[in-house]
Amino acid sequence: MARRDDAIGRDRLVKGRIGALARFLVALILGGGVSFLLFWLGKRFSVIAIPIPILVLTQGFAAALFSRLFALEWWWSAIQLLLPIFVFGISAFPLPGWIFPLIIVVWVLVFWNSVFGRVPLFLTNATTAKALAQYIAPYRDARVLDAGHGFAGVLLALSKHRPDVHFVGCETAPFPFIVSWVRLHMIFRRPNVELRYRNFWDVNFRDFDVVYAFLSPTPMRALHEKANEEMRPGSILISNSFAVEGVTPDETFCVDDRRKTRLLIWRM
Structure with a gap:
């Protein structure tokens, strides 16, 4: 069912x-x-x-x-x-005539999920990444999923300070994924980070202790239902800024950054 x-x-x-x-x-x-x-x-x-x-x-x-x-x-x-x-x-x-099709192609590759997934490219800032670290702190040898990792900023920031945690990122926008791969494998070389060119809807959340998402209002109810069905007791779902209509989070943390980011946390 x-x-x-x-x-x-x-x-x-x-x-x-x-x-x-x-x-x-x-x-x-x-x-x-x-x-x-x-x-x-x-x-x-x-x-x-x-x-x-x-x-x-x-x-x-x-x-x-x-x-x-x-x-x-x-x-x-x-x-x-x-x-x-x-x-x-x-x-x-x-400009030469070919520049205009090239610009359109690059735009689509960058904002792929905005066009086809109704999820814009939102980037998590460094202050919010530090706030996320405190929710990962209690978990030792944990597995953390970034559902839509963008340019992998969160994964690289957290993995530097938590070598004991295995971080997994999923991304389907081609250009951000390529940039993330280059950053991970050719610049920073973090062995505890795994990137997957894959839709996170096809990933079983049961394998993770923490799932983090910075998406949009549109998929939040489906995301919460997936987490509620698949995640183990004691694991947490963290949403950056976007709530689930009709479902009150177990905790809301206000980040001290310029945009007053809110982290909404649901405990399974």
Whole structure:
């Protein structure tokens, strides 16, 4: 039954990803339509043509507004707003034609999970990593999972001070994973860190004493259900900033950093 529930949960997430991407593209097209309408009205009824920067800003703001109307998370609106400004900015330089497809490919490789997983690339700061260390402290010879390790900052920070702990990171965004691999194997060389190019949904949490995640509001309920079903008694799930709707954490720790980060802890 648990496997069937996990499969249903993953299926819902996949459908949500496809739906989010489709809404993003529709919002992008509608934003372009608003910008073109403004251009047409200006050309038809005004003696002075509307400046291109105004049209670019109109495209961005309109697409961002449509993204919010379509119930997309805030980072989709941020992408809609910045994308036309970025394209317009670099078009002012005499760049070769292949540079634009290359930029799109690099962007997708970096923000892969934002596009396909509804999880933006959030990076844990050093102050929060120090706070995490205190929750790992009671565990000796433990196994810790970073569910979506990004550029492996947390894994490298914690592994330096806890050589007795085995750290595992999962990541599916290609570029962050490659950078993490280079940092781990060619620069820092931490033998107690293991990187997996794998979706953490396919990893059994039973193998870990601590699971840490800095994701987004969207997958938090499914993540908590997975942890509750698979993790052993005495193990903990730690979420950076994002709560589980309707489920009160056993502990909330406020980090003394600039963004006032909250660590939400559930004990199994």
